[in-house]
Amino acid sequence: MPDIHVKSRAKDVVKMAPPPVRFFSPNSPVIDLYMGQLDQVERYCHVSEVYVILFYAPWCGESISVREEIDQVAMKLQDQVLFIAVNCWWHQGKCRKQMNLFYYPVIHLYQRRFGPIEYKGPLTSAYIHDFIRRVMSPLQYISTHSILLDFLSHYEPGVLGYFEFNSSPQPPGYLTLYVSALHALKRDYQGTIRFGVITSKQVAEKISVTNPGTIYMHRHFNSSIIFPHEVLNVTAVNIYSWAFENRETFIHWLRPHGSKSLLLNNELKKGPALLLFFPFSPLAEKQPLIEKITEVALKYHNCNNSKSVHRVLQHMEEAEQADHKDQATDSFAHVVESFFQMRKSCCNTIMLPQWNHISQILNICELCINQTVGMRPSVVHLRQCSSIEMETALGLFYLRKRTFFHLRSNTVECSNFLSYYSPFNYYTVCCRTFNSSFNSEQINAFTPSELFFSAEQKRGVISDSFPHVEDRVTSLLELHLIQSHITGLSCNTNKTLNFYLMDSNLHWRFATRLGANESAQVQEFATIIDLLDEVHYVLDQRQILDKSSIENVIKNYSRTYSPLNRYLIAGTMSQAQENYLIAEVTTQTFDSIVLDAEKNVLLLYYTQWCGFCTVLNHVFIQVARLFHANDGIIIARINVAKNDLPWEYMVDRLPTILFFPRNRKDLSVKYPEDLPFTVPNLVRFIVLHSTQLVHQDPFQSCNPDCIQKAAELQKDRISQLEEELQRLRAEMQALHQVEKQLALQLSVARQEEHQLKLHNRALEEKNEKLKSHNEKLQDLYNQRNAELAETAEKLSEITAVSEKLLKENALLKTYMASIEELLEENTYPSSSPIPAEEESLLTSRSENNAETESFSSHDTPTL
Numbered sequence: 001m002p003d004i005h006v007k008s009r010a011k012d013v014v015k016m017a018p019p020p021v022r023f024f025s026p027n028s029p030v031i032d033l034y035m036g037q038l039d040q041v042e043r044y045c046h047v048s049e050v051y052v053i054l055f056y057a058p059w060c061g062e063s064i065s066v067r068e069e070i071d072q073v074a075m076k077l078q079d080q081v082l083f084i085a086v087n088c089w090w091h092q093g094k095c096r097k098q099m100n101l102f103y104y105p106v107i108h109l110y111q112r113r114f115g116p117i118e119y120k121g122p123l124t125s126a127y128i129h130d131f132i133r134r135v136m137s138p139l140q141y142i143s144t145h146s147i148l149l150d151f152l153s154h155y156e157p158g159v160l161g162y163f164e165f166n167s168s169p170q171p172p173g174y175l176t177l178y179v180s181a182l183h184a185l186k187r188d189y190q191g192t193i194r195f196g197v198i199t200s201k202q203v204a205e206k207i208s209v210t211n212p213g214t215i216y217m218h219r220h221f222n223s224s225i226i227f228p229h230e231v232l233n234v235t236a237v238n239i240y241s242w243a244f245e246n247r248e249t250f251i252h253w254l255r256p257h258g259s260k261s262l263l264l265n266n267e268l269k270k271g272p273a274l275l276l277f278f279p280f281s282p283l284a285e286k287q288p289l290i291e292k293i294t295e296v297a298l299k300y301h302n303c304n305n306s307k308s309v310h311r312v313l314q315h316m317e318e319a320e321q322a323d324h325k326d327q328a329t330d331s332f333a334h335v336v337e338s339f340f341q342m343r344k345s346c347c348n349t350i351m352l353p354q355w356n357h358i359s360q361i362l363n364i365c366e367l368c369i370n371q372t373v374g375m376r377p378s379v380v381h382l383r384q385c386s387s388i389e390m391e392t393a394l395g396l397f398y399l400r401k402r403t404f405f406h407l408r409s410n411t412v413e414c415s416n417f418l419s420y421y422s423p424f425n426y427y428t429v430c431c432r433t434f435n436s437s438f439n440s441e442q443i444n445a446f447t448p449s450e451l452f453f454s455a456e457q458k459r460g461v462i463s464d465s466f467p468h469v470e471d472r473v474t475s476l477l478e479l480h481l482i483q484s485h486i487t488g489l490s491c492n493t494n495k496t497l498n499f500y501l502m503d504s505n506l507h508w509r510f511a512t513r514l515g516a517n518e519s520a521q522v523q524e525f526a527t528i529i530d531l532l533d534e535v536h537y538v539l540d541q542r543q544i545l546d547k548s549s550i551e552n553v554i555k556n557y558s559r560t561y562s563p564l565n566r567y568l569i570a571g572t573m574s575q576a577q578e579n580y581l582i583a584e585v586t587t588q589t590f591d592s593i594v595l596d597a598e599k600n601v602l603l604l605y606y607t608q609w610c611g612f613c614t615v616l617n618h619v620f621i622q623v624a625r626l627f628h629a630n631d632g633i634i635i636a637r638i639n640v641a642k643n644d645l646p647w648e649y650m651v652d653r654l655p656t657i658l659f660f661p662r663n664r665k666d667l668s669v670k671y672p673e674d675l676p677f678t679v680p681n682l683v684r685f686i687v688l689h690s691t692q693l694v695h696q697d698p699f700q701s702c703n704p705d706c707i708q709k710a711a712e713l714q715k716d717r718i719s720q721l722e723e724e725l726q727r728l729r730a731e732m733q734a735l736h737q738v739e740k741q742l743a744l745q746l747s748v749a750r751q752e753e754h755q756l757k758l759h760n761r762a763l764e765e766k767n768e769k770l771k772s773h774n775e776k777l778q779d780l781y782n783q784r785n786a787e788l789a790e791t792a793e794k795l796s797e798i799t800a801v802s803e804k805l806l807k808e809n810a811l812l813k814t815y816m817a818s819i820e821e822l823l824e825e826n827t828y829p830s831s832s833p834i835p836a837e838e839e840s841l842l843t844s845r846s847e848n849n850a851e852t853e854s855f856s857s858h859d860t861p862t863l
Helices: 038-045 061-077 094-098 125-136 145-152 174-187 201-205 236-246 263-268 288-301 307-339 387-396 401-407 440-445 448-459 504-513 547-558 611-615 617-626 679-689 704-827 836-859
Strands: 031-033 050-056 081-087 106-111 114-119 139-142 158-162 194-198 215-218 251-253 273-278 344-351 364-371 428-430 498-503 525-530 535-538 583-585 600-606 633-639 656-660
Touching: 031 038, 038 050, 038 081, 038 094, 050 061, 050 125, 061 081, 061 125, 106 125, 114 125, 114 174, 125 174, 139 145, 139 174, 145 158, 145 194, 145 201, 145 307, 158 174, 174 194, 174 236, 215 236, 251 288, 273 504, 273 547, 288 307, 288 498, 288 547, 498 504, 504 525, 525 547, 611 617, 617 633, 617 679, 656 679, 679 704
Parallel strands: 031 081, 050 081, 139 194, 158 194, 251 498, 273 498, 364 428, 583 633, 600 633
Antiparallel strands: 050 106, 106 114, 158 215, 273 525, 344 364, 525 535, 600 656
């Protein structure tokens, strides 16, 4: 019966992907080509000179998050920039077929057909807006000397071109510089090199540039240079390549793409680094904190006392004074009015100058005054008082010698002391908070001078102004007698710092891993990391991140013996450890527990991931039970994975046990590594190295029940020790038996060694005989090889002759066959004689055959 194959009518059906929908809302100014119509982009590009193209995938999380950011930027720049979004994931769209994108989203910018300029920065509206603004205006036009100084005082390197626009709106070389600036943005999205155009001859002469068309690159510490027209062609690519090769960068921005980025690790390998975290707004007109950091960095790297750097610093100081005067004028009335309406207190550190008679006894005061209500953030940062408040407080607080001690307070916490004050040179003290009894009518009646110095004027005393260490107003007196210079400090030490800036709005998680407070209200943080020396310093977060704090932490780090304390990771402290057998030590409690001079301390170093540490826990607990009643010894442990310690107390392997004897903490002893970790061995180790253990009488002030429990406990301990002794004896007997077995095995091994030596000698003799026999065989082999070579030559000759004869024989056979045919034909009709030529040819062939046979019979050797 034949097989019957039945086919199913059902077919494999794959559901088609649904058609894409709009990614941006219909009200958005962004043109959404959600069908991937890449060919329509060319049609829209003619509408605007600057346009942005976003290539997205609807399922991509980053594409979804950047959608709102692009929408915000498009709402602000829709009159100047055209925004286009293309779905590059739809498989039927031309974008998916023509663009080979490996990640999403991708942002391309075009400026007058120049592009694409890919943006790879943070996907936030502020950063994207700033980058688009740079592409729209890649050149900064400089027409006055003040604008020139602002340009030169920037921390980023700058390239300037001098052109005369009187004769032509686009002088020769201007478009080349313009395109070169766009090339720089295309290569570096951060825009670390700025480009500018000088439009005035007088301004160009300030930098010693006289010829129009000159390209000038400003450098702070090295000599500024001019583009070599004689060597290189003046092209856009050559200009920006020349600028990148010769740029001078002393402050670097770090923008890791993610928490697993290796950017920070690679930069830290280059040397000691000063990392500064602060909120950064790319769209802000002025960046006061960056200007302060730039000023510190310029002083720090100014090793040659450059005059150009001094001019830039002087210009920055003058601009800072002008800004502070404007702020003081605007906020003066509000500050004075709200000064006495205080509900919260703020504390600032005041250092008295050395020439003051009070400084002979007390020269630092933590002056606490009230925080004004409703102050603008630009004036007050954190809980720091403004300069006007400090002048007012100093005027009302006349710190005379007889009243200074009266101002001490035990209730006010000194929370804002600067860490760079040396405790050996200065004495610190707190002051009380000033509480005013004036009402608002009396305040309005005072003039500023009466308000500031009313207390001294009433006493008839002319007070000296007390300088404020953290004050940002330069009108106050500077501490020339105690302030050390930071100028050129990078060349005076082998610990030169690299300055790095990070936006805390984007990368605060890096700061928290480096020691910043996660719940900080203002995300400002500074730290110094040196991987080579394995040191990590953190600026006290109670201080405001400003020029003074940055300078002082740099100066302290640069000292030969730095007074800075290494930042140590500290674990959480457990509650109620008094009843525990084993004390859990942390970074904060290490000094109070382990370094207690009145106690002997046995410390175990462990981690949670250490398997051997877990195995030894029961032994350590038994030892802790044995010494629990002794007040003279502490059994403790520390988790080194969660707690850092000073280098002199760290260990190189886990688990490790250290014993710190009382009154001799510097003579700590390590438990021997080759000694088994048992209770008796550990007890002997403690008794051997401890000094006069304090034994507490268990029967003192104890009731009968307590005595009975103590006796039972002692019996248990004695029984445990007896069991340990019995086990040790059994181990000793086993060791003796093993020793005897090893001795027998050793004697057998020696006998075998002697036999092996004799056998080795016999083998050596046989080896010599084999060598001589091998030489004879080698000679015989060479002889036979020569004979075979001669025989092979003769055989090759015979082969050649044989081949020749075979060929002739074949021809002869053919010829004989043809002759026979002719003879047969001629025989029947008529007999005709053979021609004489043919008869002679046959005769010669037969003679040749005879000669060949004779040659082969005589010359062929017998094989």
